[in-house]
Amino acid sequence: MSQIPIPEDRHFRPRLLGYDPQKSRPWLERTVYSAYVFVFWLIVIGTYAGVPALFGALGWDSGWGFVLMRTLQVVLLFLLSAVIALLLILLLRKYLGKVQERYGPMHYGPAGGIQTVFDALKLLAKEDFVPAAADVLTFRLAPAITFVASFAMFAVIPFASGWVLADTNVGLIYLIAVSTLSAYGVLLGGVSSGNKWALIGALRAGAQMVSYEIPLALVFLTVAVWSGTLSLGGIVDAQLGLWNFLPLALPFVLYVIASLAELKHIPFDFPEAESELIAGYNVEYSGMSFAFFFLAEFVELFLLPALIVVFFFGGWHGPLFGLEPGSLAAGALESLYFTAKTAVWVWIFLWIRATLPRYRDDQLMEFAWKAMIPLALFGLVLAAYLRLIWR
């Protein structure tokens, strides 16, 4: 008869049957995740410094060579997004385990390190089912739209000074356009599934989108007004002395809330709402189609915190220890700062996910229309006024 220990304090660790608690091996976990982050960092350096340097050395940086270079960068970014998704899913599960007094995945790979690789492989080989009631073309297209929309946001994310695929001067407008697109994928996927739960999920996604997009756009506008530019690199540069979250405290808070809504993240995960809508918009998706929704969700879980960092926390800024700005070493260090700041925000999002229940969908809409939009407008006016008298 197994005896359950009566724990001495509130925050005890469970004793597993037949498993040594030492097996959790925190040093191993740290090593594995550091390795993942290292791979991530290497890909970033390779994409933004390695590939241009290589092509520059070969003299292929114009004409078709340029096209080839950009293509290679995009392929590397795709790899990066896969690494992000695999790492974040694993981190989410391990972190939920930590919060919930258990271990989380730990048996496959060192410290559970290749668990998500197995998951991805399994989904790859699983039957990709199209229901009879579905609209096949839209049903197939929807995950792709969602994923491409999330992935396209990478184009304007500055990982370090100058390390950006397209440092366009309409970066913010591009972001608004592209981030809204990902909701279309959810909407189309839900509607085309021919399932009522998916339909409700899609309708919720649509209703949610029109609610949070307006405060989100207003916050974008505030940041643009404050920084005097629409380019993301310019926004980061404008924060050299003072990070935006201090003068723009109100838009910052609104932006975090709206990001949670855009991510379809607890406490605003209404389109998915597992305990209400079974799986919401992706209820009929299996195999790889589902994996793409999953992938897009976790890529966004990286990108939206990254945007918080870009807009409010000085992007890649950090002490350079005398490194020459613009050099490879400085770029690598800056991208590390950027990643670290983003990681803190990812962790905050995971923390919210592990802790909070879910609001009701109309409560978000009410909050968005009655509180967030007026507050965002107020923040915009305030930022414009401050900008007039200060800068």
Added chain:
Amino acid sequence: MSTMSLEPVPGRSDEMIVNMGPQHPATHGVLRVVLGLEGERITRAVPHIGYLHRNHEKIEEARTYPMVIPYTDRMDYVSGTQNELPFVLAVEDMLGIEVPDRAKKIRTMFFELYRLASHLVWMGTAMLDLGAISPFLYTFWDREIILGIVEKTAGARMLPNYYTFGGVRRDVHPDFFKDVADFLDHMERRMVDYEHLVLESPVVHARTIGVGVLSKERAVARGVSGPVLRASGVAYDVRKAFPYDAYPDVEFEIPTSPDGDTYARFWVRFQEMYQSIRILRQLVELTPKTGPYKGKAPARIKPPAGERYRAVENSRGELGVLVVSDGTDKPYRVKHRGAAFSNLQIVPDLFEGAKFSDAIAILASLDPVFGEIDR
């Protein structure tokens, strides 16, 4: 109304008929509710039960009296021994068996331990329905401790078949009282966390306050009992109204709330957990450490012809049983009065007009268990 599902109303194209269950994560088992949805608002709701109908009442007629007890266990499977007690009490009444005082107290301790276990399961699953994952894991870990205590004595975790006519089947494990006392210390600390997680959470407030209001008169007329009834302001508790076992010997209160909404039902269950801890604290002190655990019962249980209704207050309300005996060693008829069965009847009342998300919260606050509803 069709027999199996809702028919669309002619001319109403804005209503969507949705079938929720039997496999739905928020139905706590195999409930099926056919909903008419107008956007997010529920216009009509027809619950369908019976997906776990296991012919309890028929098969119990073909079993001898002691053999019925394990079957009763499997009704409200979350609250273990609580189901055995009404049947045991009814047969004891019919036979006139005297139960020793110590046996009564041990029974009551198990009864309250399982109430805590059941409310813990409720809290975890209700929070899961509201979207929070972590409380589920915390409550199940605490429940494991209770089941460990029960297992040491009764030999089984969930469905221990521990009560018998005249007392309990075997004496408690020597560690029992210490284990319970330790567990209560632990539980009191954990309750602080649970209050933070559940009762004080602003998200829970937003989801539950003013949602699914059940009026006092409606609750009584619908035969609702247990925490759901007490959350509507009726201080009806079988433990006080028709005391059984050791309940006359202990002090406890009946928490009631006048609000009748989903939050009130959450709150009342929380207060019941505090009362359970209080009862168990008293019983750890009051129960003699040694002594008889079983009264004198005949070797062959053959109650005289007649019938007897006995009820207990289990985790969900008044769990009753009507035992009809024809003088043989098998009951002529065993009719279970399910608390969750009665409570579930208010589903159409509370669902209609509510939002779909509210319906999930309301269902979580009713805490149905389908072993007992479908029997």
Added chain:
Amino acid sequence: MGLLGSDERPRDIVLGTLDDLINMARSRSMWPLTFGIACCAIEMMATWDPKIDADRFGMFFRNTPRQADVMIVSGTVNKKLAKRLRRLYDQMAEPKWVISMGACANQGGPFRQGYSVVEGVDKIVPVDVYIPGCPPRPEALLQALLLLRDKIADRELRYKKPRAIPTDYDVLAEPGKDGRLPVL
């Protein structure tokens, strides 16, 4: 279940290795369907609690049958539920497995003689692993899941000729012996 949907063992060394890899991935990422039926469902939930924590082995619940790999039949299946259970099984995407948890799902358990109970869930869906007990302890379910993992990953077990799978509900639709009334 082979890589390309056939039950033949691939002869090719590349395909064979890939097949092994895919099946290893499948065995290490089994997502059960959230489908609690009766008493066993509580113990099934307890298998994911901090004490046992089946999530260590990469298993977590999916609510929709399309995304689930394993159906854990956790409780008594009666004739009313049987059609829905079979429908859920049909809705699951290939490859899929079934664990019959507890005496009721195995053969009807204590309710075996009753009029409403299906005497064994293997009359409706093909079962891979049976767990005895009423209800089985969470440890037993974990062991069953690990047995299933080995079964999926193991070549010899995987390519054994599968038991005949009932494809329709005729078991339930039979009008019944001597005067028993049709149940469907």
Added chain:
Amino acid sequence: MEARMKQERLYDEDVYTVHPEDYRALCERLAGEGYDFPRAISGIDMGYGLRVTLQLTRMKDLAKVTVRTDVPYDNPVVPSVTDLWPGVEWYEREAYDMLGLRFEGHPDLRRILLEDEWALHPLLKRYDTGGYPVPGWEPKPWPDPEPWAPPPPPEPEEAGEADEGGEAS
């Protein structure tokens, strides 16, 4: 009504056994007396007919009462009391499902636990546990005196005591 009603005290409950025609009238009287909490309606196969047992509690003073009535197999019709106590709705449906008792005036009388297609009322004693007919089962003759016949008039010297006991309501 009084002529066809047996009243007794069983443990802590008042038990009324009435003719099916008087069942509804008695229930209305009890509702008027403040019995507001319906505990259950149970159907019992008595061998000669079907018995309906309605159990009520009065929340005010926790008085308990049981109402019984017996109906023959060939015409198992009982008036429904769902309008008096909505909480018996599912119990009446269950009794219909399990025993075939038909409650007249019930708003939605259909099977609750078994599927609609079933023709079986499994709790009838003529079926065994598996739902098969019991070989050689015959209904018993209707009891004489009938279940609701009041007990024979007591001996003269005990009449006073019995009258006092019988006044309870």
